[in-house]
Amino acid sequence: MKNIYLPEQVKIEKIETLSSDVKLFRLKKKLGKFKADKNKMVFTPAQFLLVGVWGYGESPFGCASSPYERSFVDIVARNTGGRVTSALHKLEKGAEITVRGPFGNGFPLEFFEGKDLVMATGGCGIPPIAALMEYVVKNRKKFGEVYLLYGARSPEDILMKSDLKRWEKDIKIILTVDKATPGWNGCVGFVPDMVNMIKIDARRAVATMCGPGPMTNALEKVLRPLGISDRRIFVSAERKMQCGVGKCQHCTTGDKYVCMDGPVFNFDEIDKNWD
Amino acid sequence: MLVINKKNLEDLAKDLAKKSLVFVPVERQDGERVFSILGEEGGPDFEYSTTLLPAKELFFPPKEKTFVFDKKKKKVLPSFAPEKFVLFGLNLRDTEALVQLDEIMKKPKPDYFYFQKRDASTVVSIINVADPLPHVGIDLILEKVNEKEYKALPLSDKGRSILRSKFFENKEKIKAKVNPESKKMPKLRKLLLDPELLKDAVEWSWKGKPEIWDGLAKKCLGCGVCTYVCPLCYCFSIEDRCSLDGEKCTKSREWDACTLPGFAKIAGGHNFHKSLKERYYNWYYHKFVRGYKEFGKSQCVACGRCQKYCPAGIDIEKVLVEIVNQYQKLK
Numbered sequence: 001m002k003n004i005y006l007p008e009q010v011k012i013e014k015i016e017t018l019s020s021d022v023k024l025f026r027l028k029k030k031l032g033k034f035k036a037d038k039n040k041m042v043f044t045p046a047q048f049l050l051v052g053v054w055g056y057g058e059s060p061f062g063c064a065s066s067p068y069e070r071s072f073v074d075i076v077a078r079n080t081g082g083r084v085t086s087a088l089h090k091l092e093k094g095a096e097i098t099v100r101g102p103f104g105n106g107f108p109l110e111f112f113e114g115k116d117l118v119m120a121t122g123g124c125g126i127p128p129i130a131a132l133m134e135y136v137v138k139n140r141k142k143f144g145e146v147y148l149l150y151g152a153r154s155p156e157d158i159l160m161k162s163d164l165k166r167w168e169k170d171i172k173i174i175l176t177v178d179k180a181t182p183g184w185n186g187c188v189g190f191v192p193d194m195v196n197m198i199k200i201d202a203r204r205a206v207a208t209m210c211g212p213g214p215m216t217n218a219l220e221k222v223l224r225p226l227g228i229s230d231r232r233i234f235v236s237a238e239r240k241m242q243c244g245v246g247k248c249q250h251c252t253t254g255d256k257y258v259c260m261d262g263p264v265f266n267f268d269e270i271d272k273n274w275d
Numbered sequence: 276m277l278v279i280n281k282k283n284l285e286d287l288a289k290d291l292a293k294k295s296l297v298f299v300p301v302e303r304q305d306g307e308r309v310f311s312i313l314g315e316e317g318g319p320d321f322e323y324s325t326t327l328l329p330a331k332e333l334f335f336p337p338k339e340k341t342f343v344f345d346k347k348k349k350k351v352l353p354s355f356a357p358e359k360f361v362l363f364g365l366n367l368r369d370t371e372a373l374v375q376l377d378e379i380m381k382k383p384k385p386d387y388f389y390f391q392k393r394d395a396s397t398v399v400s401i402i403n404v405a406d407p408l409p410h411v412g413i414d415l416i417l418e419k420v421n422e423k424e425y426k427a428l429p430l431s432d433k434g435r436s437i438l439r440s441k442f443f444e445n446k447e448k449i450k451a452k453v454n455p456e457s458k459k460m461p462k463l464r465k466l467l468l469d470p471e472l473l474k475d476a477v478e479w480s481w482k483g484k485p486e487i488w489d490g491l492a493k494k495c496l497g498c499g500v501c502t503y504v505c506p507l508c509y510c511f512s513i514e515d516r517c518s519l520d521g522e523k524c525t526k527s528r529e530w531d532a533c534t535l536p537g538f539a540k541i542a543g544g545h546n547f548h549k550s551l552k553e554r555y556y557n558w559y560y561h562k563f564v565r566g567y568k569e570f571g572k573s574q575c576v577a578c579g580r581c582q583k584y585c586p587a588g589i590d591i592e593k594v595l596v597e598i599v600n601q602y603q604k605l606k
Contacts, residue, residue: 003387005341005513009349054344054524055517059542082542083515096349240541242513246383249510249533252557253547255565260383274481274560275539275553 004245007052007098013072015093018159021079022124023089024064026072027051027099033070041067044106045131046210046236046264050244051075052098056087060241060259062210063102064127064160066134073099076127076159103244104263107132107208107234116144116205118198118228120190120218122151125210126159128236128263132208133163137170145200146171149218151190153178174198190217195225202227209267210236219267230268237262237270276446277427279417283442284321284401284425288313288363290440295397296360298333300326310362321364321401324459325579329506330362330369331376334392337503338529341388341513346522357395367457368578370400370410372506377412378570379509388528397433401425404457421452460577463592466599467573473595474567476602477559484601491594492552494587499532501591502558504580508532533557559594 014026034042043063052058059082065074079089091097107128117136121129129148136146148167152158154177164173174197176187187194207228209215215235223233239251239258251258254273256265279287291297292313299319301311308326310333313319343352365373377393380386399415406418415434417425427443429435456464466473480487502508512531517524531538534554539547548554566574575591582590 001385001387001390004384005387006351007342052515054346055515057513057515078543080543085542238541239547240539242511247380247386247509248512248531249561250512250531250539252561252565254560255568275548275557 005100005243007050007058007100009096010099012091012093012095012097015091018076019157022076022157022159023079024074024076024160025051025088025091025097026065026074027097028072030096034073036068036070041135042070042073043067043102043131044109045135046128047102047104047106048128048263049073049075049099049101050103050241051077051084051088052100053084053087053091054098056083058098058100058242058244059084060103060244062128062131062236062263064130066138067131068134068138074127074130076124076130078124100244103259105261107264109135112206113139113142114144114204116200117146118149118200118205118207118223118226119147119210120149120151120207120215120223121210122215122218123153123157124159125236126150128210129208130160130163133167133171137167140170144204147198147200148173149176149190149194149222150174151176151178151218155181155184155186172198190221192221192225194222198222198226200226205232207233208236208264209233230271231266233267234264235267235270236264276449277438277443278420278424278446278449279427279442279444281419281423281425284364284417285319287437287440287442288319288361290442291361291363291397291437296358298330298360298362299364300366313363319364322403323364323366324457325583326369327580327584328504329578329580330365330373331506331509333360333362333396334376334389335380335509335511335530338527339388340525340527342526344524344526346524352523357392359395359397361397361399363399363401365398365400365413367400367402367404367406368459368576369506370402370413370416371576372578373398374410374412375570375572375574375576376507376509379507379574382569397437399434399437404454419454421450424449459579460582460592462596463575463577466595467575467577470563470567470571470573472599472602473563473573476599477563477595479602479605480598481556481560483605484598487594487598487601488552488556491555491589492550494589495534495551495555496587497534497536497551497554498586499535500584500586501581501589502532502534503530504584506576506578506580507562507574510538533561563595 010027013028016024048060048062050058061075064076079085207223241251242248246257246260297313298310299313300323301317302320308323380389397414402418414431416428510531511528562574
């Protein structure tokens with residue numbers, strides 16, 4: 001019988017500091033490359049890994065690199081002060097950690113094809129969107145208009161700036177901050193004005209939402225006013241996770257398991273859940 | 276029909292104990308029933324009503340080491356297969372619970388640590404009440420046919436091998452006497468026959484009768500005892516530790532309880548089940564709504580443990596009867 005809890009040792013190939021409390025970790029297999037599926041992808045954007053540091057525990061992280069990249073997988077971790085992220089942030093290049101997964105469903109990419117796409121994310125909700133961006137950029141012709149709305153606390157909390165520059169060639173990016181600093185020309189908060197900046201055909205558009213705080217704002221001020229129905233808004237939900245395989249019960253919301261049925265849900269699928 | 280005399284049950288267990296560990300329900304000195312190694316703690320009680328902890332503790336212990344990692348070798352050390360053992364004397368409701376727990380642990384993928392111990396075990400049920408069902412996964416069922424005798428129903432090779440014991444005799448005719456159902460939690464037992472109604476009523480009650488949950492949240496201490504004593508509660512958390520010399524790291528998994536404050540709390544502080552009302556409701560929601568949707572039945576066998584051991588005196592039978600009554604008034 002396969003032991004579903006047995007983690008795999010991986011090596012940290014690179015660590016990049018993205019902001020005062022966020023780091024990117026590039027993970028490499030000890031032998032060979034990550035296995036790809038029939039679509040040549042190592043994971044589906046929004047799928048996650050349970051990343052572990054021996055002695056400290058495991059936590060879920062969305063895969064942030066291109067799903068087509070087989071030689072490494074990137075994760076982005078904010079130091080929340082929790083055991084795992086604190087331990088991760090103390091590690092250096094070359095250290096060994098563990099992974100299990102990828103777990104979860106990921107975005108329904110086939111359903112997205114041929115449609116306009118609006119991605120709303122905030123703070124540390126960027127990793128799964130980064131993977132989706134890489135997918136979109138690689139398959140740009142399959143999509144109509146594509147927008148990324150990305151909110152952060154302050155300009156310096158905007159992560160993956162060099163990637164944003166690269167993506168900007170193919171898609172439209174709208175950055176917003178909660179608190180502007182001198183020199184900031186972008187938006188402040190998710191504002192109703194954004195609706196006018198986004199030119200999409202709502203009848204054939206889909207939206208994604210990630211990250212905790214700004215979600216409600218993005219939903220009420222931008223996505224719904226744009227005319228995108230809740231059925232076509234895909235949320236990457238966040239919950240406590242321990243097992244990743246639908247057993248331990250920590251991640252449930254209503255009758256769903258975020259680790260198995262999610263993390264991506266139609267918004268109308270989970271917004272009526274009692275919890 | 277193979278039959279064993281009631282007075283030989285303990286001898287059969289003793290015979291089995293010559294080859295492996297045998298766990299039996301015993302009456303402890305303080306009067307509490309527990310599953311214990313034969314001969315270690317009080318005499319066996321094959322007509323027990325409830326034990327303190329359910330038999331799940333043998334397959335899914337309160338705390339177990341799952342992995343040991345050697346930091347120098349950078350390797351997970353090989354784990355040792357559990358010792359073979361016999362669980363002898365499970366009553367009807369505990370038998371039903373174990374069969375259901377097997378089913379739960381199989382999905383979506385088999386739980387390695389649970390089935391390691393399940394495979395190492397031989398389970399003999401002793402059923403003293405009317406019971407028309409075979410229980411797949413149990414190795415041998417000894418069902419009471421009259422005051423003195425039990426008939427044998429083997430359900431596996433392991434079970435059949437026990438029947439070679441000298442204590443079984445073949446009888447063409449036996450005086451059968453129908454044993455009445457146990458009187459424990461009769462109303463809940465009846466409700467469990469209609470798990471769909473229970474699902475609908477519990478699901479409705481959160482918004483339909485919030486005062487029920489407000490009231491229960493005031494009573495409930497949030498201690499988690501109901502989940503620990505429940506034979507069908509199986510949520511867990513994973514704990515990581517380092518040895519003092521820093522050379523070895525261990526992972527263990529331990530029972531958790533969805534009623535405890537940190538159960539749905541994530542690093543960074545957000546708690547998805549902030550109030551005790553949410554957490555206590557979640558316990559029912561899992562058993563009667565999510566569990567039903569996943570497996571087609573309520574995750575409860577009316578064993579009576581949560582009723583007996585709740586320090587706040589909450590009676591789950593009364594709660595469910597009340598919810599169902601309120602729900603049916605609407606219709």
